[in-house]
Amino acid sequence: MKLFRADLHIHTVLSPCGDLEMSPSEIVKNALRKGLDIIGITDHNATGNAKITKEIGERNGLFVLCGAELSTSEEVHCLAFFENTDALDRLQDYIDMNLPFVKNISSLFGYQLEVDENEIITREEDRLLTSALLAKLSDVQLFIHSLGGLFIPAHADRLRNSIYSQLGMLPGGLDADAVELSRNCKTTNFLSSHPELKPFTLIRSSDSHCPGDIGTASTEFMIEKPCFDEIRMALRGINGRYVERI
Amino acid sequence: MINAGELSRELELEIISGSGGLETEVLGGYVSDLLSDVIGNAERGAAWITIQTHLNTIAVASLRELSAIIIAGGHQPESAAIDRSNIENIPLLTSRQDAFTVAGRLFNLLNRE
Numbered sequence: 001m002k003l004f005r006a007d008l009h010i011h012t013v014l015s016p017c018g019d020l021e022m023s024p025s026e027i028v029k030n031a032l033r034k035g036l037d038i039i040g041i042t043d044h045n046a047t048g049n050a051k052i053t054k055e056i057g058e059r060n061g062l063f064v065l066c067g068a069e070l071s072t073s074e075e076v077h078c079l080a081f082f083e084n085t086d087a088l089d090r091l092q093d094y095i096d097m098n099l100p101f102v103k104n105i106s107s108l109f110g111y112q113l114e115v116d117e118n119e120i121i122t123r124e125e126d127r128l129l130t131s132a133l134l135a136k137l138s139d140v141q142l143f144i145h146s147l148g149g150l151f152i153p154a155h156a157d158r159l160r161n162s163i164y165s166q167l168g169m170l171p172g173g174l175d176a177d178a179v180e181l182s183r184n185c186k187t188t189n190f191l192s193s194h195p196e197l198k199p200f201t202l203i204r205s206s207d208s209h210c211p212g213d214i215g216t217a218s219t220e221f222m223i224e225k226p227c228f229d230e231i232r233m234a235l236r237g238i239n240g241r242y243v244e245r246i
Numbered sequence: 247m248i249n250a251g252e253l254s255r256e257l258e259l260e261i262i263s264g265s266g267g268l269e270t271e272v273l274g275g276y277v278s279d280l281l282s283d284v285i286g287n288a289e290r291g292a293a294w295i296t297i298q299t300h301l302n303t304i305a306v307a308s309l310r311e312l313s314a315i316i317i318a319g320g321h322q323p324e325s326a327a328i329d330r331s332n333i334e335n336i337p338l339l340t341s342r343q344d345a346f347t348v349a350g351r352l353f354n355l356l357n358r359e
């Protein structure tokens with residue numbers, strides 16, 4: 001086993017706030033340049049650029065976890081990752097069912113583009129993806145786990161769209177595979193004011209919206225090889241796999 | 247002075263649960279959907295207007311000793327929140343009117359004299 005470096009929170013051009021340079025190929029190129037072994041593709045309430053990024057990554061020796069950053073009805077952001085394209089498609093169906101139709105105004109919020117490996121636009125999403133889903137946190141958690149996915153509340157230390165900002169305190173019965181802290185969060189300070197987080201595996205990621213952000217925060221996984229199952233075991237701390245303390 | 251029960255009549259709110267707390271005096275109001283903000287800034291005795299329906303609203307109201315929770319905009323509290331409000335005796339009230347309207351009416355009511 002050895003350590004693999006992962007940045008599991010990266011937005012593509014499909015997120016309205018994502019820089020136009022955040023094409024799948026550009027993301028893979030930058031991730032490799034920064035020495036990452038694993039990245040997560042997490043667009044706001046969308047999965048459309050994940051598979052192509054995984055394909056490009058695979059050809060270049062970068063493991064890509066496919067998922068999304070979901071916004072629950074409480075406006076808590078959480079990362080969801082799935083092992084295969086089947087489950088990812090089910091997630092997209094779930095999003096389509098629960099995303100209210102608010103038209104995106106690209107001049108205000110930004111473009112929401114699906115692109116191919118040559119950065120040719122293949123589709124423009126017209127629903128505003130940063131809206132909150134009509135599904136509450138506990139239901140989103142159940143849904144993700146029912147498909148064998150990973151459920152990770154995002155940037156827990158932020159003052160907006162975090163589990164603490166929206167819900168004031170950690171909800172009882174939270175069954176998270178990990179909790180994410182953002183780039184500049186001081187772990188020791190945060191844990192001393194939130195000791196209830198101690199039983200959880202903590203990860204840190206960049207929440208990248210432009211190429212320069214990629215890899216500016218990361219988490220090290222002690223695993224056999226980069227794959228979904230190994231990552232899950234490390235998050236759960238089983239079979240000798242683990243996540244390095246951040 | 248007005249208590250939570252009188253408040254619900256004046257603002258035409260539906261009493262969902264927590265009726266054990268209807269005698270609690272309403273000392274002010276607070277409007278927010280960020281529970282962290284309520285923890286930090288709501289004053290004791292305030293009636294809290296929100297569209298959040300999560301169980302944690304009750305814990306926050308109890309922590310800050312708020313007099314009532316008014317869920318605006320026709321949103322319905324989660325069943326776990328209803329159960330908890332009965333235990334904590336925090337009146338859980340709902341309105342079909344939006345938060346702006348409910349807040350305006352509450353402001354007028356509290357500043358009548």
Ligand SMILES: [Zn+2]
Nearest residue numbers: 069077154161
């Ligand atoms: Zn976020």
Ligand SMILES: [Zn+2]
Nearest residue numbers: 009011069207
């Ligand atoms: Zn994000």
